[in-house]
Amino acid sequence: MSFTVAIVGRPNVGKSTLFNRLVGRRLALVAEEPGVTRDRREGEARLYDLEFTAVDTAGLEEADDESLEARMSAQTERAVAETDLALFLIDARAGVTALDRHFANWLRKGPTAVVLVANKCESRAGEAGRLDAFSLGLGEAIPISAEHGEGLSDLHEAIKSHLAALPDMDDEEPGASDGEAEERVLQLAIVGRPNVGKSTLVNRLVGEERVLTGPEAGITRDAIAVQWSYEGRRIRLIDTAGLRRKAKAVKKLEKLSVADTRRAIDFAQVVVLLVEAEAAMEKQDLTIARQVMNEGRALLVAINKWDTCEDREGALKRLRDRLERSFSQGRGIPVVPISALTGQNLERLLRAVFTAYDVWNQRVATSELNRWLAGMIQRHPPPAPAGRRIKLRYMTQAKTRPPTFVLFCSKPKDLPDSYLRYLENALREDFGLPGTPIRITLRKGENPYAG
Ligand code: GDP
Ligand code: GDP
Secondary structure: OOOEEEEEOOOOOOHHHHHHHHHOOHHHHHHHOOOOOOOOEEEEEEEOOEEEEEEEOOOOOOOOOOOHHHHOOHHHHHHHHOOOEEEEEEEOOOOOOHHHHHHHHHHHHOOOEEEEEEEOOHHHOOHHHHHHHHHHOOOOOEEOEOOOOEOHHHHHHHHHHHOOOOOOOOOOOOOOOOOHHHHOOEEEEEEEOOOOOHHHHHHHHHHHOOOOOOOEOOOOOOOEEEEEEEOOEEEEEEEOHHHHHOOOOOOOOOOOOHHHHHHHHHHOOEEEEEEEHHHOOOHHHHHHHHHHHHOOOEEEEEEEOHHHOOOHHHHHHHHHHHHHHHOHHHOOOOEEEOEOOOOEOHHHHHHHHHHHHHHHOOOOOHHHHHHHHHHHHHHOOOOOHHHOOOOEEEEEEEEOOOOEEEEEEOOHHHOOHHHHHHHHHHHHHHOOOOOOOOEEEEEEOOOOOOO
């Protein structure tokens, strides 16, 4: 999982203590490395099932200058701008101070999501300070004790809900164990109706690349994978029963049943939907395409049997039209004409596969995203039901694979789907995310400017 959390607050509230608790022993390794500065420590943190990069900003706010402004150094500002979420700590025993208020005002105006945390609340001490923290306008403070490890499950809940609380949050690596080496192997599936040429394509791909290292068993009970590399990058072609039975010879694959198709999609990261020029994107093809997108995989369409296609221009146009009209995520899905039989365009197909994978993994910086959002709102403001305009407060990318965004909004229930589609289509265009499912989750966020 790739998101970053900054721990911010005035000196002595317990930032380093919390950082050490989240990062634990792993910090020792990080700190030994040269280049890790004392005033901005980063470490891989774990909080139950959440894994993220934690940034400790302790020390950043202690400039010599007396003014509050100066103490909030540019470094803290940068640290916060670069993270997805800020944990804003106060010392509940000390109560809310002027410097806390200053921090709070500044954080509320920024684009980064904030979770307010009242530290030093062990054994219910600091209850008064915690309640007082309401006045900071950042919602209810989560009571914790960084030193004693209390309140961490509430903190976990709060972070999770800010980061989309998606059901598939932990499902980062479909079809692979989470070792680092695994991460760089692209999991590919080729699906399509019977007789479109799947077996021919697989055999051609695998046969041409003589660096075949598989087939290897044991990815799952039923799946078998063939692994090879192309231009230095590794691909694992996931197949189901077909490959397994013919494992030794990798001969003609069996036709994929509906269940096999589903299984192949489940274990893939990138899916090539193979169609025929003459009968492209019929109902069955569209069903598969939708299924791929719904499962959050990257999708490409390959038009096979290009060698026999007579009206090539017409075929391409028909296919693109069908894709775009048939479902909202269909726009811009890469289409590659190939011939599995002659081998035409297979290199182009593989390159497109890797591009799709990269797009699927793409991350948009929170600061960039919010500049973009401001422009989108200006161009086309959200509606104002009953005279009160819906406010879109900020947006952050909670995860990749596929790109998943959280949009904090004053009235999530009232924001029309058409507005979300407007944002989604523009995200796809402006950040170059074709053929990848984009998810936007709405969350209710306090509006610092209201009343
Ligand atoms: P930082 O300057 O914000 O990084 O704060 P530190 O992590 O250095 O902590 C400042 C002081 O608060 C230290 O003496 C800690 O031991 C103490 N402290 C941190 N967390 C807690 C807590 O949960 N309860 C209590 N009572 N003290 C804490
Ligand atoms: P599958 O059922 O999707 O695995 O399809 P097959 O690979 O068994 O192919 C079905 C038929 O289409 C076979 O007769 C193949 O020779 C033929 N075929 C596959 N690819 C091409 C191609 O690119 N051009 C032509 N002309 N025929 C092809």
